[in-house]
Amino acid sequence: MRKQKYIRFLIVIGAFMFMLSVAGKTDGQAAALNQAKTIKVNNMYKGSLANKKGISYKVTLPEAGNVTLSIKRNAKTSFAGQIQNSKGYIYTFVYTKRQDDTSGFDEVQVGLPKGTYYVSINNSGGQVSKADYQFTTKYIKSDYYEKESNDKVATANTITLNASYKGVISHSDDRDMFKFVVPQDGNVTLAMKQKRDTIWHGQIENSMGEQFGELYSKENGSLTTYMKKGTYYFVMENHDDSVDVPYEFSISDRNAPLKASQIKVTNHTGKADSVQVSKLKKGDIIAVYNAQSKGNVLAKTTAKGTSVSLKVNQLGKKTGKVYVTVTKSPLRESDRVAQTFKGETSPSLKTSQVKIANHKGKADTLVFSSLAIGDVVKVYNAQSKGKVLMKGTANGKQATLSIKQLGKKAGKVYVTTTKSGQEESGRVGISYKKEK
Structure with missing residues (x-):
């Protein structure tokens, strides 16, 4: 497995070296950065490349985040893709597989700070006059991804405690460094998400390289160590089969909050x-x-x-x-x-607080007394469920509600009150006489 990965690595590097060697050509498909076409993140782009030719695109990230370069496979050739800056520093690369099933994509992730970058696509294999390519640069805005390059103390990403961060080891010799501050003497827990058949090596150290704890993800998902107040660094490295596999970790001095x-x-x-x-x-x-x-x-x-x-x-x-x-x-x-x-249940109304007038030939009325400003009163036609016949809000100590017709005969309605910030009271039955 490691030998295969090493061979793949050499092939990709060779493809990139070739691509860089033709970067100065200006035939419309050359990979020269000064002729790069501007594209947008999260959009799909298509094109066609002559054998051993390359093309570059310019993309801008409005904020820091995670970028995934995804290239569709081609059965007749292989494509090499990379993301770099204007100075030629390559952050990551991907090499597509040649196989009959061309419905899939090969992709690689990298965390990057705000800025402008260049995506290059190269037709690196297969003796074909032209090869159709298709790719996208997916982008997720976040401050919780690593930001390349971060392989030294001077370029370490600053992170906060008690938060989860993600990143990717781009090649076997890649190392990602994160700087954090322990605010007071006490225990600190490093936790790494585990993945089957993949082993990351992480360690906590100071600026002099003195180690304060290390963790192999296959053996354990976390470690807790006592640390004094100060500035420290977390180093994430490949150990076995972790290249291009996204990792996730957190460093905490306090417990994770409840949900x-x-x-x-x-x-x-x-x-x-x-x-x-x-x-x-x-x-x-x-x-x-x-x-x-x-x-x-x-x-x-x-x-x-x-x-x-x-x-x-x-x-x-x-x-x-x-x-x-x-x-x-x-x-x-x-x-x-x-x-x-929720607020407590509002106290139920007393029957003495409600007076009903069942008029003949005009609207019927209900007068509520001994209320407080803001009290909501409702009138139902049943002890449970049923319909709301009337509803009103008290502007003072009283509230008067009217309805076109309660009924010609004697009957009963059911009333409630809801005080501000509280739940509705239980229903109280109030009888009324027949029309007069």
Whole structure:
């Protein structure tokens, strides 16, 4: 496998050297950068190349992100593609396979900073007079991809803790470096996403190359080490079969935050409220706060199983939010995750608060009293389900609703109230007399 990859590497390099050697030609299909055609990212482009000829395109990235150069296979020839800058520095390359099935594409990824780049396509194999090519440069805007070139301390990408980053080892001797700062003495966890039959080697070191921990992805997905406050570097390298395979890693000094879907808040009326957190592990410490930052701890507990239920005497009568964290030793407390809770159920109306006049020959009326500004009152035609006959909002202590016809005979309607920030009350039946 390694021998095959080495041979492939030599073939590709040879193709690129040839392409560079013809870069000065100006016959319309030459790869000279000063004649490169301008293209847009995420668009498909087609063309035709003579044998051993190449062409270049100029593409601009508005922001940093991940670029995938994707070239369609051709059964009669092979194409070599590369991405480089104006000075000729090659960031990555791809070599298409020659096979009968030409429906597929061969592609390679690379993370790049904002700027202008050149994509070159070369007809590198097959004795054909002309070869049709098709390619696209896919682009995803993100600050969480590596930005080539980053193989030295001086050019290391600056990253933040507690975030996930992606990148690609472009060739067997490639190494990607990332610079990060540990804000205080404590434990730090390096985590690398594992992939079957692929091994990456990652290590944490200082600017002098002194190592503080290393990880082979096949053996373990993460390591935790104690580090003092300061600046460090994470180095990602190929170990076995990881060239052109996208990697993903994170360096954290605090726990990953909970997902909102793990948190359920119930705001009871007349008894203690509850916050339930699920999908935990024994020993996880859960804390509930009343603010996104600072604020007070409303409740705190340690999980004895996979879930916990915390009691809070009073979250509030109106709709609001709580903020929940998790702490898993030995890392620090996670960021706070907000979860909204509904307001308490509004108190039901009393029958004495509603007066109904069933008029003959004119609209019927309902007068609600002892309300607060903003209270919403509704009138239904049934104890449950049914239809809303009337609805109104109190502008003062009273609200008057009217309807063309309640009914000629005596009957009953069902009324509710909803106070600002609270849930709708239960329905209360109010009888009315026949028309007069």
